[in-house]
Amino acid sequence: MVVRHVILRSLSKMLIPLIMLFALYVQFHGDYGPGGGFQAGVIFGAGIILYSLIFGLPKAKMVFRPRVLQYLMAFGVFLYGSVGLAAILKGGNFLDYSHLAHDPVHGQHLGILLVELGVGITVASVMATIFFLFTERRRREDV
């Protein structure tokens, strides 16, 4: 599984941070251009997957612990729902971001930022988890 090619390794060492940086750009630039939480999550997940392809699953699982990923995927959905509940506590309807801040437009900004973040976190961790589970299946079979 582990690729011992030096060039490939050092190249991806440079590439993976760039991919993740791009994911963050997509995450936070979704308001102005195409993109948003889901796409960012997929790209970030792809970065994690690339890491596990190059450096091997055991190492990838040390950096991105499956248990932590599990917490994160739940946290994303939870964050989204909590924004909805917070809007209720602030006197609006469920997911009514206008009540989150004094100025409705600010509230909308804040709400969208948070829920997109929730989507991104869930999607990235789900993609990575699913891929880990698939590759792990093969490693166990080989034994």
Added chain:
Amino acid sequence: MFDPGLFNYWIIMILMMTGLYTVIVKGNLIKKVIGLGIFQVSVIMFFVSMGKVRGGTAPIASESFEVYSNPVPHVLMLTAIVVAVATLAFALALIVRIKEAYDTIEEDEIRELEAGEEG
């Protein structure tokens, strides 16, 4: 009879049927899943097509454009793509388990094995 304004939809329906045919006829489970994917993507194309406005541009507000394509179908289809990939991931995991349990992913062979169990 031939209406260029409908050409788009006709091709999409044909693509859709290509997917459906693969699902119905192919016994290989992976082929079936690929067929499902084509079926779903064609429906996505259908929605996106109906959102297009002649001379319009991508629905991102800016000073330099007047006419925008309809953003609503795009939003709906983002959700549909997500649903499709979620279904795909689960289906593939199921196929892996089926392979482990039956040592085949061909529908007719699975059916034979199951008939043997019952008989």
Added chain:
Amino acid sequence: MHGSGLSISAHLPALQIAVPLLSAVICVLIRKARAAWLLATTVAWAAFAGACVLLNRVILHGTISYEQGGWSPPWGIELRIDLFNALVLIIVTGICAVVISASLTSLSMEVPEKRHNLFYAAFLLCMTGLAGMTITGDVFNIFVFLEISSLSSYALISQGATRRALTSSIQYLVMGTIGGTLLLLGIGMLYMVTGTLNIVDMADQLAMVGPNRTVLVALACVTVGTSIKLAVFPLHIWLPNAYTYAPAIVTAFLAATATKVAFYVLARFIFSIFGVELAFEQMHLDRVLMPLAIVAMFAGSIVAIYQTDIKRMLAYSSVAQIGYMLLGLSMATVPGLTGGIVHLFNHALMKSGLFLVMACVLFRVGSTHIDAMRGLGKRMPLTMAAFVIAGLSMIGVPLTVGFVSKWYLVSAAMEAGQWPVAVLILLSSLLAVVYIWRVVEVAYFQEAPEDAPAVKKAPIGLLVPVWTLVFAIIFFGIFTSLSAGVAGDAARMLLGAG
């Protein structure tokens, strides 16, 4: 603190979905099986209580509308609860609460304890998906929640103990995805001609558009798509396998809820969006649905008679019972639709009761094969008594809910002057006598095989839920005002007859 009670009740429709969903998410993280079960059960009962409050409020104050995100429809998504979906919501949450209470005892047999937290998460998600489909007032939102419930039900079915659970799950997945995608296509066509996604708004716009070829095909897509999920006769082939090989409590839950919500969606589309005039008078949907319903009533029951696995027998019986519901719907009259809706309610009670009995049998005997049930009448008296009562209800004996449904359907058929249909309903009931009697005969009039291991009575954790449902079967069989009364009002509302 004061005033918070009011605000919570005002936001009940949203919380009805949000709380179970968030609890499902928490279940993913709870590692202790028992704690996950406790959370899931508490939440399910709370959801049931919420559903009762909502129904009560609808009865007293009329339809409830809740604007998600504070955006007014059609721009935002509306939750819209009227008599019809309030009743369906009660079924979904109520059955879920009863079944999930039973699962603490039964589940360990079939699913390793390590996976229970994920199992309960999927279970709650499935309920949330079904409830979400039920109370939403937005067609695309129906699709989204349909997929939540579908994906989690595929996952639940795949957890059955044998490898055939896996193939049943993928069969259901392939058919269910085709169904869901066809529904989406139909929604797309409707959106295309109306420009809206809100159900109420769509009905208004559609009335202005009138019937055309696109609307006709949209109706076909929606009908076929939901029919796959509903397991209408020729599209039912996923159902027997899925119900047979899924874990017992999953079957008890899905048999009572998933097909019911599919029925609800079909009825909602036909009556609330297309309208009776468009669907029945101009497009003659009844000419397709009624024959299919009648064929299903007979084919399902006849195949059920020849089954040796009782879970499978009950699954085929479900195919037949779905025929009754569809028959009521296809009459498109107030008594007919009332019969369909009442049967939806009643069948949920009977079938989940019967499948829970199978969970008891599986728990103690280890099999649901008919040979394994010899002499069980003496060895598991309470369990088999429950089977007999629920079975009698399936046949349609007075003082049980089954009688109420049959009564409404038969009288609706006679009122519409369709004597042959009324006769067919009665004839198909005789088939139910045959397949229920087979089990009764084996359980009560045959001796247990001598080498059979000793069988203890079913555990209390399973018996209480079973008998809760049995009491409900008798209660709603005698006091019909709640079920049939609400169903009648709902049918009148759907048909626009006051």
Added chain:
Amino acid sequence: MIDIIHVILFVFLAAIGVAIIRLRDLFAAVMLAGIFSLLSATLFTVMDAVDVAFTEAAVGAGISTLLMLATLSLTSSEEKPAVNRRQAMIGLVVVTITGAALIYGTLDMPRYGDPDAPIHHHMAPRFIEDSPEEIGIPNEVTSILASYRGYDTWGETTVILAAAIGVMLLFAAPPVSRRREDELFTPGEGTG
């Protein structure tokens, strides 16, 4: 009205669809499915759906292909030649009838790109005109996705989570050999 690029893309898509049906080599079929996704992404861009195109490219050509390849390496990459003429006939009949019905349904549809179509006049104008002020961000797709239809998007995120739960449930079972799985059968079935 129809650009030449449309026609070319559609012809390619249809050709790939047919090739996927005919190919025995599953590895090639998966690759073609990836290309199918990429071409549809191009088509979406042509139709102004940049967000959809972005997502389709990332998901269809990226994650889906990866998962399929992972599955192939765990199962087999060759489809067995199954000559089931009956099933092929049934499939052909079903597909022909359904396809004919669907094309019949297109006849009353608003023409492609028609600015007078109902969907451009009922909900969309408000989104296009008011959302930049109401929400304060220029990408209307993001505004609708996250705010107007935020409830849908929460459901969508939940679908993803449900898939993860499903995969975790499936792979929680250790890979067992066939023999072991047989022994797990309930008594009634094994002996029947």
